[in-house]
Amino acid sequence: MLHPTIDVTGMEIPPAAPGEFLLTDDPLHRRYRKPLAGRFTARRMRMLTERIEQITAEHLDAMEQAGPPADLVTAFARPIPSIVICELLGVPYGDRDVFQANVESFVDGETGDEELMAAYTATQEYLAELVAAKRANPTDDILSDLTDGDFTDEELKGMGLLLLGAGFDTTANMLALGTFALLRHPAQLAALRADPGLADGAVEELLRYLSVAKTFSRAALEDVELGGRTIEAGSTVILSYHTANRDPERFTDPHVLDVRRRAEGHLAFGHGMHLCLGAQLARVEMRVALPALLARFPALRLAVPADEVPLRPETADIYGAKSLPVTWDA
Numbered sequence: 001m002l003h004p005t006i007d008v009t010g011m012e013i014p015p016a017a018p019g020e021f022l023l024t025d026d027p028l029h030r031r032y033r034k035p036l037a038g039r040f041t042a043r044r045m046r047m048l049t050e051r052i053e054q055i056t057a058e059h060l061d062a063m064e065q066a067g068p069p070a071d072l073v074t075a076f077a078r079p080i081p082s083i084v085i086c087e088l089l090g091v092p093y094g095d096r097d098v099f100q101a102n103v104e105s106f107v108d109g110e111t112g113d114e115e116l117m118a119a120y121t122a123t124q125e126y127l128a129e130l131v132a133a134k135r136a137n138p139t140d141d142i143l144s145d146l147t148d149g150d151f152t153d154e155e156l157k158g159m160g161l162l163l164l165g166a167g168f169d170t171t172a173n174m175l176a177l178g179t180f181a182l183l184r185h186p187a188q189l190a191a192l193r194a195d196p197g198l199a200d201g202a203v204e205e206l207l208r209y210l211s212v213a214k215t216f217s218r219a220a221l222e223d224v225e226l227g228g229r230t231i232e233a234g235s236t237v238i239l240s241y242h243t244a245n246r247d248p249e250r251f252t253d254p255h256v257l258d259v260r261r262r263a264e265g266h267l268a269f270g271h272g273m274h275l276c277l278g279a280q281l282a283r284v285e286m287r288v289a290l291p292a293l294l295a296r297f298p299a300l301r302l303a304v305p306a307d308e309v310p311l312r313p314e315t316a317d318i319y320g321a322k323s324l325p326v327t328w329d330a
Contacts, residue, residue, distance in 0.1 A: 019151070019158020022166075022274065029273065032159060035149060036277060039088075039142055045280040048084065052288045055083050060296045068327040069303040076293065077175035077324070078168070081285050085167030085278075089160060090134060090141025099126060103165040110313060127157040163278075170212055171282045173320030175289055178206040180309060180324055181257055182294075183302050188259045193298070196291055202259035203286045208266035209257050211242040212319040216270070241267050303327040 016023035021032035038044075063075050070076075078100070086096050102119040105111040111119070130143070131153050138144035143160055151159070182189040192202050216239045224231040231237060244267045246254040251263070269276035276282070294300065302309070303325035310322040 017154075017158050019155040019160075020162055021159070022162060026273070032155070033277065035146060036142070036159075036163075039145075040277050040279075040281060042280045045284045048281070049284055049288060051087075052080070052084060052285055053292070055080055056289045056292045060292060064296065067330050069325055070327075072179060072324040072326050073172070073176050073321055074323070076289070077179070078172040080175065080289055081171035081282075082168040084281070084285060085164055088142055088167070089163060090139050090143045091130065091164065095126070099123065099164065100168065102126075103161075103169060106165065106317075110316075123161060124157060127160050128153065130160065131156045166276070167278055167281070169318055169320075171278075171285050173212045173318055174207065174210065174282065174286060176321045176324045177210050177212065177319070178203075178286065178290055179293065179300075179326075180302075180306075180321060181206060181210060183300070183326075184306055185257050188257055189294070192259050192291075193294060196295075198259050199291045200287055201262065203283060203290065204263040204266065205257065205259055205261050206286070207268035208245045208251070208261075208263040210319065211245045211266075211268050213268070213270075214242055214317075214319055215240050241270070297328040299329040300326055301328065 019032060021029050024032065059076050059079055063070050066075075082096055082100050083093070085091075086093065086099075091099065102123045105116060105119040131147070134141075134144045135147045135153075138147060142163075143156065146156055146159065182192065188202075192198050217236055218239060219236050220231045220233050222233045245251070248254050250265070251261070269279040269282075309324060312318070312320045312322060
């Protein structure tokens with residue numbers, strides 16, 4: 001069994017902040033996650049398809065009206081999942097940009113300690129105000145529903161931060177990097193354009209191929225035999241999603257992007273009890289947004305050489321593009 005709260009020396013480390021169920025085990029993990037799990041089922045996420053199509057169309061309209069070139073990150077990839085998760089959780093639209101900028105500073109790998117602390121403090125203050133507002137005047141959203149339970153304000157702040165942060169940054173980077181990968185592999189892009197029925201499988205393949213959430217760590221509570229080796233109790237294990245998703249024993253030619261591949265079983269969303277809560281939401285957003293982008297702009301292409309696209313540094317928690325300059329025939 002692997003556990004998130006013991007370090008490599010076997011000494012117990014401080015518990016996760018209240019509400020941050022990503023870093024907790026049962027029964028606390030179950031207490032936080034269970035009220036949310038039913039909100040993020042595949043069926044419920046499919047019910048959001050029409051709204052996601054509307055948001056996507058609005059941003060594609062804006063891109064088309066503004067004309068080429070465009071930064072696909074700011075014009076398309078970032079706002080779509082940001083708007084969706086904010087609507088689900090009840091974050092006012094006008095607050096989205098400031099909150100989004102603060103959350104990005106947590107994962108971009110370039111924020112200095114002082115700036116990071118300022119962003120974290122501002123985010124905590126904002127969430128405290130939001131939780132208080134939901135308690136006083138509940139609306140039709142997930143955070144308001146959670147205020148009906150027995151969670152403390154600190155727990156609600158932690159749950160809200162995790163859901164909002166994870167709900168847009170990972171998907172935003174998948175939309176940008178997924179487009180980037182297809183533009184760099186024109187044969188795969190042509191295959192997807194020729195057969196829109198490949199879209200769902202192509203999304204799974206892009207999730208496998210890119211694996212934007214790179215690593216996570218756990219600690220063994222007991223000796224574990226894995227791959228002919230013993231992981232001793234108390235040892236920290238660094239889990240590499242990217243390496244697992246490029247395992248030649250699981251995927252043939254794993255370093256090749258193949259939109260026709262059956263990539264089911266990849267670990268881009270993790271596995272087990274900590275499987276990403278928003279996996280189905282991310283899938284729906286990608287299955288709607290990517291085909292719509294490619295259909296709207298048949299001549300979409302990079303506006304700069306591929307090696308000039310600015311990517312996040314290796315120190316970033318989430319692999320991503322800081323911008324993606326594209327152009328097309330107006």
